[in-house]
Amino acid sequence: MDPQTAAALLDPDVLAVLDSIEYSPSAEMQIQQRLRKQGLSPDVVAAVMTQAQLRIEARAKFGPFADSMLFTRDGLGQATRLPVAAMHAKRIHRGKPQLIADLGCGIGADALAFAGVGAASVYACDSDEVTAALAAYNLRPFDAIAEHARAEDFNLDRADALWLDPARRSGKNADGSAFRLSHPEAFSPRLSWALAAAERVPSVGIKLGPALSHGLVPAGWEAQWTSHMGDVVEVALFRGHAQEREGRAALIMGEEGSLTVTEADLPSAEVEVASIGDYLFEPDGAVIRSGLIQALCAPLGAHRIHESIAYLSGDRPAEGPAAQAVSQYRVEDILPTGIRSLRGALTQRGITQVVVKKRGMDIDPAQVQRQLKLEPAGKGQPSESAVVIFTRVGEQRCAILAREC
Numbered sequence: 052m053d054p055q056t057a058a059a060l061l062d063p064d065v066l067a068v069l070d071s072i073e074y075s076p077s078a079e080m081q082i083q084q085r086l087r088k089q090g091l092s093p094d095v096v097a098a099v100m101t102q103a104q105l106r107i108e109a110r111a112k113f114g115p116f117a118d119s120m121l122f123t124r125d126g127l128g129q130a131t132r133l134p135v136a137a138m139h140a141k142r143i144h145r146g147k148p149q150l151i152a153d154l155g156c157g158i159g160a161d162a163l164a165f166a167g168v169g170a171a172s173v174y175a176c177d178s179d180e181v182t183a184a185l186a187a188y189n190l191r192p193f194d195a196i197a198e199h200a201r202a203e204d205f206n207l208d209r210a211d212a213l214w215l216d217p218a219r220r221s222g223k224n225a226d227g228s229a230f231r232l233s234h235p236e237a238f239s240p241r242l243s244w245a246l247a248a249a250e251r252v253p254s255v256g257i258k259l260g261p262a263l264s265h266g267l268v269p270a271g272w273e274a275q276w277t278s279h280m281g282d283v284v285e286v287a288l289f290r291g292h293a294q295e296r297e298g299r300a301a302l303i304m305g306e307e308g309s310l311t312v313t314e315a316d317l318p319s320a321e322v323e324v325a326s327i328g329d330y331l332f333e334p335d336g337a338v339i340r341s342g343l344i345q346a347l348c349a350p351l352g353a354h355r356i357h358e359s360i361a362y363l364s365g366d367r368p369a370e371g372p373a374a375q376a377v378s379q380y381r382v383e384d385i386l387p388t389g390i391r392s393l394r395g396a397l398t399q400r401g402i403t404q405v406v407v408k409k410r411g412m413d414i415d416p417a418q419v420q421r422q423l424k425l426e427p428a429g430k431g432q433p434s435e436s437a438v439v440i441f442t443r444v445g446e447q448r449c450a451i452l453a454r455e456c
């Protein structure tokens with residue numbers, strides 16, 4: 052969206068039209084015709100329709116709040132999910148700040164959480180003119196301002212809490228998706244600038260992509276990898292009042308609440324590698340990314356099956372809080388990895404469909420699934436499904452036949 056269209060969209064009459072739309076794809080043509088009859092220009096009609104669609108998509112991140120917000124497609128894609136932003140807000144408010152600066156605020160998802168839960172004022176800025184204008188609109192009910200400005204130009208002495216979520220995408224692939232940048236000096240603002248800025252403010256959070264190398268976590272900081280409803284969404288670096296501990300942590304946010312795994316939960320010695328027991332456990336991605344898998348072994352009564360593969364195994368099902376940190380499978384058999392013998396073994400057991408998973412083996416699960424050519428269950432026959440996990444146990448390659456439980 053260009054700045055002129057954004058300005059037209061922000062006209063109170065146009066916003067009233069947008070708020071009145073009950074969008075559904077089947078009603079699109081009808082709505083467009085109605086808006087044209089109301090005298091809106093084709094550009095403004097297109098912008099209003101896009102907003103109506105984006106509000107529907109945004110409900111996945113913002114729930115009903117999406118219906119009173121404005122978005123750019125990129126801004127929505129980069130926006131923090133509301134429950135995760137609420138977690139950021141809890142951290143950032145720990146030091147009871149008076150002014151929280153969110154520098155590079157996007158459409159304002161984190162800033163909204165900061166402004167919505169505490170007594171502090173919020174200053175937000177974005178280097179993109181349209182994004183900043185939409186953030187200002189989204190923040191309108193709160194003690195917050197959002198302006199079109201660069202993070203690097205903000206006077207850090209004004210803030211007592213700082214939130215940074217540097218842009219990590221640039222350019223477009225052929226299919227229209229954005230490149231993800233992996234070098235922290237290519238982020239905007241740069242990670243080195245963010246870390247230097249952090250030295251000047253008493254409470255700091257910096258959101259980064261979960262693939263961040265552990266070597267980039269500065270000494271004395273906390274690095275918390277977070278998964279939300281099974282998706283690993285970020286690593287956030289915390290310092291000062293926002294920090295709860297030193298070192299690495301994994302936060303698993305699920306339907307039944309949250310679980311935190313920390314370096315303090317790690318055993319004092321490496322957990323042994325042993326053969327497959329009755330259950331196989333696949334740790335949550337946040338635990339894997341934070342390198343804290345071995346912290347789950349004692350609570351699950353589990354061991355590793357390989358030095359570098361992120362599966363654990365044990366003889367009892369996962370129970371207690373640690374169960375939230377794993378997907379678990381009841382092991383039925385260890386099968387050969389060759390397609391023909393595997394197919395034979397599955398057919399013999401009456402299995403009609405499988406989910407193929409892999410870790411530590413160079414196979415394409417979708418291709419294996421096709422190659423297995425399992426016959427679907429006959430008419431009136433129940434279909435029998437199982438999970439086949441290709442992995443290595445010690446030096447041995449195997450296909451573990453299992454049921455999800």
Ligand SMILES: C[S@@+](CC[C@H](N)C(=O)[O-])C[C@H]1O[C@@H](n2cnc3c(N)ncnc32)[C@H](O)[C@@H]1O
Nearest residue numbers: 130131155156157159160161178201202216239
């Ligand atoms: C990952 S998004 C922020 C998303 C935001 N935390 C949210 O949840 O909605 C990063 C934003 O930083 C902005 N940006 C990039 N470089 C910047 C800079 N030097 N100063 C200010 N903003 C910048 C981009 O335009 C983009 O909107």
